[in-house]
Amino acid sequence: MINHIAENLKKIKQELPDNVTLVAVSKTKPEKDILTAYQAGQRIFGENKVQEMVAKEQNLPKDIQWHMIGHLQRNKIKYIAQFVSLIHGVDSFKKLVEINKQAKKHQRVINCLLQVKIAKEDTKFGLSFKETEAILQSENLKDLDNIKISGLMGMASFTNDNEQIKNEFNSLYKLFTSLKDKYNTKNIDLKILSMGMSGDYPIAIKSGSNMVRIGSAIFGKRDYSHNNLL
Ligand SMILES: *Cc1c(COP(=O)(O)O)cnc(C)c1O
Numbered sequence: 001m002i003n004h005i006a007e008n009l010k011k012i013k014q015e016l017p018d019n020v021t022l023v024a025v026s027k028t029k030p031e032k033d034i035l036t037a038y039q040a041g042q043r044i045f046g047e048n049k050v051q052e053m054v055a056k057e058q059n060l061p062k063d064i065q066w067h068m069i070g071h072l073q074r075n076k077i078k079y080i081a082q083f084v085s086l087i088h089g090v091d092s093f094k095k096l097v098e099i100n101k102q103a104k105k106h107q108r109v110i111n112c113l114l115q116v117k118i119a120k121e122d123t124k125f126g127l128s129f130k131e132t133e134a135i136l137q138s139e140n141l142k143d144l145d146n147i148k149i150s151g152l153m154g155m156a157s158f159t160n161d162n163e164q165i166k167n168e169f170n171s172l173y174k175l176f177t178s179l180k181d182k183y184n185t186k187n188i189d190l191k192i193l194s195m196g197m198s199g200d201y202p203i204a205i206k207s208g209s210n211m212v213r214i215g216s217a218i219f220g221k222r223d224y225s226h227n228n229l230l
Contacts, residue, residue: 005033006040008218016212020205023067023194025215027052028222031059037218038064044085046213050076057083069153069213071125078102081110088153088194088213089115091125093135096147103146109187111150113194116175118168119157126154129175136183144187151192151211152176156200165200169207176208 009024016022025046026034034045038061047053048070057066065085072087074095081102090096090112103110114135117126127135135141136149154172156165172195180190196204198217205212216222 005036023213100144113153118154153194173208
């Protein structure tokens with residue numbers, strides 16, 4: 001089978017504006033595919049399962065920055081606290097407390113994005129706009145010296161209706177810009193707006209995204225037949 005990973009990566013990178021960071025989503029993909037992308041210059045990779053990320057981190061080059069993009073269970077944070085570069089899917093204050101606790105053990109500050117629910121689907125995780133602001137306002141947040149809230153993350157509905165996708169991304173951009181100047185403390189610095197995947201990243205960028213998480217458009221379709229990773 002011909003490997004198109006390097007070509008796909010190059011093409012996507014050419015399309016991306018300079019201010020947009022690419023997270024190559026390598027979940028379910030073998031280490032050799034990650035190495036191919038690495039050799040083509042990619043350094044940021046996204047995974048959504050703790051066990052899989054830990055195994056890959058152990059075997060792959062140490063200058064890779066690992067982003068946790070999945071729904072992270074609180075009891076598993078300890079396994080990635082030593083090395084994770086950014087956690088995209090933080091959806092509760094309790095999780096921030098646990099991330100802080102585990103980061104402290106390793107004398108690190110872990111960057112986090114609050115995941116905001118913008119999709120109409122019930123299956124998608126995330127905070128409401130109100131809950132997002134409540135976390136930023138919280139007095140207790142000030143005590144968490146080992147985390148930094150560095151932005152927001154969102155996923156649009158899975159639909160062919162581009163107008164709806166655009167509206168959802170625009171709503172998150174609006175929230176992001178309104179909170180950005182309002183909350184700027186020692187552990188809040190809202191710089192990153194993570195939105196856009198293979199199917200919708202051009203729309204996300206037009207709506208103000210500065211970090212896209214792209215998997216299948218780089219690595220090809222995922223094969224779930226041998227596991228239940230989603
Ligand atoms: C899998 C995943 C992606 C990448 O999806 P593609 O459609 O393959 O680009 C992006 N973000 C999250 C949160 C994901 O779980």
